[in-house]
Amino acid sequence: MQRSTLKAWFLVHKWTSLVCTVFLLLLCVTGLPLVFWEEIGHLTGADPDVAPAAVGAQPQNLDDLVNQALSQYPGDVPLFFGWDDHSPSVYVNTGARPDTPPPEMNTAILHQYTGEVLPAAQFNEGVMYFIYRLHTDVFVGLPGMLFLGAMALLFAVAIVSGVVLYGPFMRKLSFGTLRTGRSRRLAWLDLHNVLGIVTLGWAFVVGITGAINTLAKPLEQAWQTEQLGEFAKRYEGRPRPATFASLDAAVATARAAEPGMTPAFVSFPGTGYSGDHHYGVFMHGNTPLTERLYRPVLIDVETGEVTARPQLPGYMTTLLLSQPLHFGDYGGIVLKVLWALLDLLTIAVLVSGLYLWFKRGSTEARVTEIERSGLTAEAGVAR
Amino acid sequence: MSRAANAPRSPFIAPAWITIASIVGLVSALVGDGVFDAISWLVFGSLVGLFIRAWIKRERKR
Numbered sequence: 001m002q003r004s005t006l007k008a009w010f011l012v013h014k015w016t017s018l019v020c021t022v023f024l025l026l027l028c029v030t031g032l033p034l035v036f037w038e039e040i041g042h043l044t045g046a047d048p049d050v051a052p053a054a055v056g057a058q059p060q061n062l063d064d065l066v067n068q069a070l071s072q073y074p075g076d077v078p079l080f081f082g083w084d085d086h087s088p089s090v091y092v093n094t095g096a097r098p099d100t101p102p103p104e105m106n107t108a109i110l111h112q113y114t115g116e117v118l119p120a121a122q123f124n125e126g127v128m129y130f131i132y133r134l135h136t137d138v139f140v141g142l143p144g145m146l147f148l149g150a151m152a153l154l155f156a157v158a159i160v161s162g163v164v165l166y167g168p169f170m171r172k173l174s175f176g177t178l179r180t181g182r183s184r185r186l187a188w189l190d191l192h193n194v195l196g197i198v199t200l201g202w203a204f205v206v207g208i209t210g211a212i213n214t215l216a217k218p219l220e221q222a223w224q225t226e227q228l229g230e231f232a233k234r235y236e237g238r239p240r241p242a243t244f245a246s247l248d249a250a251v252a253t254a255r256a257a258e259p260g261m262t263p264a265f266v267s268f269p270g271t272g273y274s275g276d277h278h279y280g281v282f283m284h285g286n287t288p289l290t291e292r293l294y295r296p297v298l299i300d301v302e303t304g305e306v307t308a309r310p311q312l313p314g315y316m317t318t319l320l321l322s323q324p325l326h327f328g329d330y331g332g333i334v335l336k337v338l339w340a341l342l343d344l345l346t347i348a349v350l351v352s353g354l355y356l357w358f359k360r361g362s363t364e365a366r367v368t369e370i371e372r373s374g375l376t377a378e379a380g381v382a383r
Numbered sequence: 384m385s386r387a388a389n390a391p392r393s394p395f396i397a398p399a400w401i402t403i404a405s406i407v408g409l410v411s412a413l414v415g416d417g418v419f420d421a422i423s424w425l426v427f428g429s430l431v432g433l434f435i436r437a438w439i440k441r442e443r444k445r
Binding site for chain 1: 393394395397398401402403404405406408409412413414415416419420423424427428430431433434436437438440441442443
């Protein structure tokens, strides 16, 4: 590689890394507890332990469960109803109005078979929610999300440029070379390279899927406008119904319409997920892959009949598939632990990169160092 | 010794294998449970192991 080309890649790596490193450190540190959100919830009692259903017990009527949840929050309206795939519990989100945003929602967790309201913390309160907001939007909503998404993209560029520089640097060295007995700077540089390459594929995918996740709100809005808007037009000029048909019957209708799938959650009219005149019954499969891919079944809230079963557009499928690849919650506790270890190694890459920047010399000296695989005079200098 | 044996190995071979393995590990657990999960664990466990191996074999002396 020509020296001028190497210098250009070095500058790209240096500046993309510098700009995003502090934010990436924030994302990696806050992401660590979020990997174990479910386990922390159980340990702290924030998520209730749900007793298994009695043998032969039948699930409660869904309308009764919604009414039970509403009795906890007088004056609220139902927003979402969802099932927990791993326990016999359901959740009901309620709010003062149909378009209540998530931070203002109330949530009731109920036993699906007994109807008992379970003592559970609100999802939008507590330390974990604080960490979650810090990780996703730094408490400033969409602008914060998009900013963090841009930082994730810079991180991806830093990874690619780092790989380009790794080639000439490692030309005369074996894979995994760690020279800790020479200068401290060389030890950190080798550590940066080894860790950077070991975490290369994982960090790139987690970074890119993180960037995609920051587009969740705009993508959901585009989907609602394009696809749901098409169905909403048929109801133009008609007021939102004051009374709704049975939710229990609507879910049964959706089950019959998609027999190979199970319901994941239901959106009520006015929440933005199913227009003003429909229940949106979001069905999903039961494999790690298909449980992320929803199939909405729109049920008319007045007649209880199926209006449409639209396919999710490609960008929504991409968004939904990018979520597990970012969260690492699809391969059991072992994958979560490995995810956390790789996260810690990525933190070490970032910290070592910062150290190398603080101990930087001239750009020319650094480019020469890469050309000579770190075999410069400095390599032999005492710490 | 053959000509191929004398040819220097590209420094990009290891990153290429690590990238391919990481993609396999990421996709595997998404495709199914059981053995698919185990493949993911093996891949990512090996990546962590690669670093541990490098650390154990580090050059301590000048």
